[in-house]
Amino acid sequence: MTFKSFTDYLLLEKNYSALTVKAYQSDLDSFSEFILKEYDSESINEVNYPQIRSWIVLLVESEISNRSINRKVSALNTYYKFLLKVGDIQENPLAKHKALKTSKKIQIPFSQVEIETVLDALNFQDDFEGFRNKLIIVLFHSTGIRRIELVELKLESISSNNKMLKVLGKRNKERLLPLLPSVVKTIKEYLEVRGRLPNIDDAEILFLTKKGVKIYETLVYRVINDYFGKASAKVKRSPHILRHSFATHLLNQGANLNAVKELLGHSSLAATQIYTHNSIAELKKVQLKAHPRSKK
Numbered sequence: 028m029t030f031k032s033f034t035d036y037l038l039l040e041k042n043y044s045a046l047t048v049k050a051y052q053s054d055l056d057s058f059s060e061f062i063l064k065e066y067d068s069e070s071i072n073e074v075n076y077p078q079i080r081s082w083i084v085l086l087v088e089s090e091i092s093n094r095s096i097n098r099k100v101s102a103l104n105t106y107y108k109f110l111l112k113v114g115d116i117q118e119n120p121l122a123k124h125k126a127l128k129t130s131k132k133i134q135i136p137f138s139q140v141e142i143e144t145v146l147d148a149l150n151f152q153d154d155f156e157g158f159r160n161k162l163i164i165v166l167f168h169s170t171g172i173r174r175i176e177l178v179e180l181k182l183e184s185i186s187s188n189n190k191m192l193k194v195l196g197k198r199n200k201e202r203l204l205p206l207l208p209s210v211v212k213t214i215k216e217y218l219e220v221r222g223r224l225p226n227i228d229d230a231e232i233l234f235l236t237k238k239g240v241k242i243y244e245t246l247v248y249r250v251i252n253d254y255f256g257k258a259s260a261k262v263k264r265s266p267h268i269l270r271h272s273f274a275t276h277l278l279n280q281g282a283n284l285n286a287v288k289e290l291l292g293h294s295s296l297a298a299t300q301i302y303t304h305n306s307i308a309e310l311k312k313v314q315l316k317a318h319p320r321s322k323k
Contacts, residue, residue, distance in 0.1 A: 030055055033109050042198040046175065054102040058082055071103075072110060076120045079103070083127075093127040100124065136272035137259055142168055144258040155220045155237050160250045162217040163234065166192075167251070167266055170204045171273035171291050174247050174266040180233040185214060196292035204290060274299070 034052055037043040043051075055071070061082050062068050079100075086096045100121065107119040145164060151157040166172055176194050184193045190211055192204045206214070221227075227239035234242045247266055255264040270291070277287050288299040 032113075033106055036109055037105075042200075044175070044197065044199075047197075050098075051102040051105065054099045055106060057099070058103055061085065071106075072116060074120055076124065079120055079124075087127075093129045097126045097129065100126070134263070134268060134271045135261060136275040137255065137261070137264075137268060139276060141255065141259045142269075142272065145254050149254060149257055155224065158217045158220045159234060160254065162213050163247060163250055164254060164269070165210055165213050167269040168273055169207055169210050170194075171270050171287075172204070173270065173292070174244055176292075177266070178234065178242055178244055178247060181231050182233055183231070184233060194292065197294075200292065200294075202289065202292050 030052060033055075034048050037048045037051060038045070058079075059071050062071050062074060062078065065081065066074075066078060068074070083096060083100065086099065087093075104119070104121045104124070107116065107121055110116040111119055146161070146168075151161045163177065166177060170192060172192075172194060173196070176196060179195060180192075185206075186193070190206045190208070192206055194202050194204055196202060221235065224235065224237065224239050227235065229235060229239070229241040232241045236242055236246070251266050251269060252264045255261075261268070274287050274291060277290075278284070284296060284299060288296055291299060293299045
C-alpha cells in the first residue's frame, strides 16, 4: 500500500482539501525518515507504539509545540485507520495513544471601534489594490469567511441579485452566506476596477493581483496585518482574528449559536463554542451594570 492510495482516499472519498492532504503527506514523510534513520526500516506499516513514542519524544525535544505534535500524530493515526479499513494491518499502533496536553489559546478579537477605524477612517488607495483590499476586509468582517475560502472565491460565487455568496468550505462542503447591501456595493465597486485591468490570466477568480493572477494566502495575511496595524495595538492581526471578531460580535449581539455555526461552516457546535468566552465576558459586564445588587 502506497501513500498515494491514502492521499487519493483523503481527496476523493473524504473530500479533504489539497492543502490538508499535502500536510498529511509531509507528516508521513517526516515519520518515514525517522523510522528509516532510527530503526533501519523502510516501511511505517509495521511499526509499534514504542517506536512512535520515540518519534514524539524527539519532536518534544525539538521544542515543537504540543499542538503541532498532536496534529502530526493525528495525521499518522488517520493513516493507520485507513490501513485497517483496507485490511493492510490488523491493529492500529496508535489505538490507545493519548494526545499531549495543550493550553487553550484565547484569541482576542478586534473591537468594533478598531474595525470601524479601518473601514471608515483609514484611506484606501483610489486604485485597483485599494478597492480590492477594502473588499477583502469587508468580506472577512461581514461573513466570517476563512482565508483559503476567500482566496478560492470565483466570480460565479457572487449572486448580487439574491445578495448571497456561495462558499466552498472544508471537505468541499458548500454554504450560502448572506451579503449586506453595503457589501454588495463594495463588490460592485471592486468589479468595476477589476474589469479595467490590462491583463487577466485567471478570469474566473474573484480576487486577483494587479498582474491579473489569483491572489495567495500570504498576500491576504499581509493586507489584514498592514491595515489593522494602523488601528490596533494587538500583537496578532490576522484573517483568523477577523473571523473570530465576526463570530464574537454576533454572539455579543445575541445571535443564536447554531446560526453562527452555520455561517462559519463548522461541522459541530464544539468548534463554534470557542468563540463564546468573549460573549460571556460581555454578559458579565451587562450583569454588573444592570443587576440591582451589583452595587452592594
